[in-house]
Amino acid sequence: MGFHAQLERSWTASNSLLCVGLDPDPARFPALLDGAPDAIYRFCVAIVDATADLVCAFKPQIAYFASQRAEEPLERICTYIREQYPDVTLVLDAKRGDIGSTAEHYAREAFGRYGAHAVTVNPYLGTDSALPYFEHEGGVIALCRTSNPGGDDLQNLDCGGEPLFVRTARMVAEQWSQHGECGLVVGATYPGELERVRGVVGDLPILVPGIGAQGGDPAAAVKAGARDDGRGLMISSSRAVLYASNGDDFAEAARRTAIESRLATLPAGW
Numbered sequence: 001m002g003f004h005a006q007l008e009r010s011w012t013a014s015n016s017l018l019c020v021g022l023d024p025d026p027a028r029f030p031a032l033l034d035g036a037p038d039a040i041y042r043f044c045v046a047i048v049d050a051t052a053d054l055v056c057a058f059k060p061q062i063a064y065f066a067s068q069r070a071e072e073p074l075e076r077i078c079t080y081i082r083e084q085y086p087d088v089t090l091v092l093d094a095k096r097g098d099i100g101s102t103a104e105h106y107a108r109e110a111f112g113r114y115g116a117h118a119v120t121v122n123p124y125l126g127t128d129s130a131l132p133y134f135e136h137e138g139g140v141i142a143l144c145r146t147s148n149p150g151g152d153d154l155q156n157l158d159c160g161g162e163p164l165f166v167r168t169a170r171m172v173a174e175q176w177s178q179h180g181e182c183g184l185v186v187g188a189t190y191p192g193e194l195e196r197v198r199g200v201v202g203d204l205p206i207l208v209p210g211i212g213a214q215g216g217d218p219a220a221a222v223k224a225g226a227r228d229d230g231r232g233l234m235i236s237s238s239r240a241v242l243y244a245s246n247g248d249d250f251a252e253a254a255r256r257t258a259i260e261s262r263l264a265t266l267p268a269g270w
């Protein structure tokens with residue numbers, strides 16, 4: 001099943017726009033996992049089991065695993081999500097971007113090694129850098145207007161009468177989408193920009209990080225970015241869910257935060 005069909009299935013099954021990001025930081029793990037064997041896998045699986053019925057997507061961030069030499073646990077976590085929770089969309093947050101011959105390997109990593117339904121990519125190497133991803137079934141989610149303040153440095157530069165992030169959205173919607181299934185990243189911290197991107201990209205899915213630890217307003221993100229049918233967004237939170245408690249109750253606390261975040265991102269009428 002392609003990325004877009006999978007995500008529609010996830011929205012239907014979960015009635016949720018919430019995505020939980022898996023950014024495991026052992027320094028913030030509860031004491032019961034301190035120095036425990038396979039701690040990253042166990043932590044992530046506990047979070048996945050505690051929140052899977054509340055989310056449309058999980059989004060592991062690859063740097064958190066690679067920096068801990070934990071790519072192999074990441075593979076097992078991805079397999080676990082795919083097998084145990086087939087209704088949930090798996091987005092690998094990798095933000096890769098390189099010339100085509102190298103991008104072929106990034107694509108194989110995301111879709112072959114990790115079995116992701118979609119992967120985040122950096123679009124600044126242009127259309128040919130994205131083509132290798134479209135040789136696979138998975139989707140490509142391009143950074144458009146990132147959630148951090150420094151995103152302005154380049155993404156808001158004037159680009160022939162429109163900001164670069166709008167040009168990026170147009171390039172993805174009009175050019176990349178001819179080759180395969182796409183989405184965009186726009187931070188919840190910039191609802192005005194999110195509304196502008198929705199106006200350019202039609203029904204394409206938008207990944208919206210920045211609620212929770214980064215302070216973005218969930219309701220404003222839904223208002224600005226949801227499609228007319230209330231769908232269209234994966235609104236992502238990592239640290240606020242993962243580290244809701246650093247005690248033995250971390251999974252229950254994560255679930256409570258996920259319940260609140262799901263409610264806060266529920267479109268009117270759902």
Ligand SMILES: O=C(O)c1cc(=O)[nH]c(=O)n1[C@@H]1O[C@H](COP(=O)(O)O)[C@@H](O)[C@H]1O
Pocket residue numbers: 021023061093095120145146147148185186187209210211212213214236237238239240
């Ligand atoms: O692509 C992303 O997921 C992403 C894009 C962006 O503009 N901002 C952003 O925060 N992210 C990722 O989303 C997650 C946000 O984490 P929290 O701030 O803890 O919810 C991190 O893994 C970031 O790498």
